Amino acid sequence: MRAQTSALRSKDLLGIEPLTPEEITLILDTAEGFKEVSERPVKKVPALRGQLVINLFMEASTRTRVSFEIAEKRLSADTLNFAASGSSVEKGETLIDTAANLMAMHPDMIVIRHKYPGAPRMLADRLPASIINAGDGSHEHPTQALLDAFTIRERLGRLSGVNVSIVGDIAHSRVVRSNIHLLTKMKANVTLAAPPTLIPAQVEEMGVRVVHSLDEALEGADVVMMLRIQLERQGKLSFPSLREYYNTFGLTGERLARAREGVLVMHPGPMNRGVEIASDVADGPASVILEQVTNGVAVRMAVLYLLAGGHLAE
């Protein structure tokens, strides 16, 4: 499908919720071109030469930070990592001072991860730089949803009408929120499966189906997206034990055999092998988990490029 639009309306990418289906398609189409760049011997285009991108990671992250940094370097941007530690930058008020100071150095873009939902918007409202949300609390993680969508579209040829089941810790996940927004906008059918304690109230109002068993979720699914159990985030487990969780919601080879031929298994990483997913499934033929990682670089290149004012040659 060709994009019906050739530019993003906003200077920022704060979430999937504000995007139109045309904008989503534009990003995915643009990412197709950039995926090829990462396969060349010289993995570099001059698109962002002389532009400064600050990676402002106020919450621990390696894989997302690394993926953004690679994307920036492949676009020839200058990159600067600013990993806040210590208390002075952990309060909302001081985030504004930190950002105002960074802004005074004229960066073109700021990629921000922050534990407070809305921190990226707070910056976007105040600063002329493009702000890219790399995960804000339990709110959104838009580039993750975009790379998931890219992977599905690349494998299945479309998003519309695809049955996507998302399984696991729905309540604590910004990944799932961004994915629900994206998949429903693109007319995919979304099913959520989790123990009742891990499903937020009224989530059906977002246009999704909720089931409470993994077998129901697998039935008819084209894609099954397993979420990470955020062991480090939950004050205490919302279910009896990891073993119990694995026995009821862990994706094993035996359970996966009940799904459709050709079903795709996805995971945003990092995986807890033996908790939400069995190793033979993670490494098996249905898994597209490492393709997601590869596609993450291409999607982030596309977002950076489009926000910098790039236009897709038609």
Next chain:
Amino acid sequence: MRAQTSALRSKDLLGIEPLTPEEITLILDTAEGFKEVSERPVKKVPALRGQLVINLFMEASTRTRVSFEIAEKRLSADTLNFAASGSSVEKGETLIDTAANLMAMHPDMIVIRHKYPGAPRMLADRLPASIINAGDGSHEHPTQALLDAFTIRERLGRLSGVNVSIVGDIAHSRVVRSNIHLLTKMKANVTLAAPPTLIPAQVEEMGVRVVHSLDEALEGADVVMMLRIQLERQGKLSFPSLREYYNTFGLTGERLARAREGVLVMHPGPMNRGVEIASDVADGPASVILEQVTNGVAVRMAVLYLLAGGHLAE
């Protein structure tokens, strides 16, 4: 004013004290040209291409390190961050070994921040690389004073005859020492204001006036420079309480109203809002605090460029 000289005499920038007024003017004139670079779409000049700058920060710093790193990248230098942590590099003797090892890798310049006054000179005496002092204990922080002077000159058109009042923790501040050297060399009139416990003995011998109330400092000032209360440096507070400090030396809108029309409010950052400065002043029309940050990149570009042997086209 045109610079009377076209090069710096030393290979290093260890402080303001050794500079002549002509050298200071050369740096400020050069920075004017570089300020414009940071406003271009392609914020980069090839001046230091293929040169290696090591940022050796042996004391925590984010804003100064970030400002230098951006300046280096805008000059196309290769940069390497070396943040020493742990005890092995904290003794003076081992600093020499660390530096000798770094030097053996042929860097062109080393930007150093260190808690010991004189650490940059120790390196400068032993190494052929250009050494730039990014703050050494309570000794000097020359690029801060240069960016302050740049900001005053840009706003007021001159340094000579300008009345600058510096208020706050004079005793613990390398920023104030560098500023006193610079401003007196450039024939500005400097007034220091602080509680007696925060003023070092015999400071008047540096050619400055000392007063003990903020109102006296504000009287006739063209510029009021508020210093950060270094809460983390003082073993214990040298004044009764933060509230008491704010009531007597904190710069509030009400107090500032007694100063001249057009007075400039400066602060080297990071600010303690509600301690040495009220938020409405920090963010108000008299404040040039964020301009200082912007000018910091330009001034550091100028210093790097001139030490690398650049000459200002006349």
Next chain:
Amino acid sequence: MRAQTSALRSKDLLGIEPLTPEEITLILDTAEGFKEVSERPVKKVPALRGQLVINLFMEASTRTRVSFEIAEKRLSADTLNFAASGSSVEKGETLIDTAANLMAMHPDMIVIRHKYPGAPRMLADRLPASIINAGDGSHEHPTQALLDAFTIRERLGRLSGVNVSIVGDIAHSRVVRSNIHLLTKMKANVTLAAPPTLIPAQVEEMGVRVVHSLDEALEGADVVMMLRIQLERQGKLSFPSLREYYNTFGLTGERLARAREGVLVMHPGPMNRGVEIASDVADGPASVILEQVTNGVAVRMAVLYLLAGGHLAE
């Protein structure tokens, strides 16, 4: 001596043990050319432009990491530092997941330091990228041995027939293992000297001579290589005291005077001055310790270049 070969057989550099003498000579010859690059005003060649090198340091290191990073930048590679901290990446199993994820982002090379011997091979067997071992537990540290050999060859004109005495903590050292492999392959004569508790059993089977006094080691030596006492690695000291160690195996000026005229003193760094080596020896005319550091950059440039498929112009 001219190299008899113009390429490395393996895509990886996991150790010295798998290399042929011709391959070692090829690396050293190639490094000669690169040493000159670091002495130019523009210290950069475009050899690896657009290639991505990930520095995966899972164990603390500054000097080796810095040396590799400088080598990569002088070859115009894009570099990315990934310093794992925390427990999730410290288990062998998870190293594979980490590496698979990094690999999915298409790096061309991964430089790895890891506390487990064999970690680099585990990656090399699974990933198409070139893996360079920057030190794996007590196994190998091949680029250190190569830079040592480069330094000896440059100073003495040959490796064959040179008498090299290695003194100190033989048992805990990956440096010494790589050096024994390299020096015996190149037909140098290797003598090891240490207290009995610091010599591993059956080490003579590697083709080396073992002595138990420093004077015996110095007798007839062309090169004396002092090893660092790894104070931080040993649960407890394997000898009575540091003072006792210095008195029996520390290299002092007085002891060195008994060695041949022109003997070279080497040390892989960082030195414990006053433990394994006296300061006047470390800084004296026989010392080539800082030359080793300089040569380290050239040797690492050669390794990166050759693994990237470079060929030495004949």
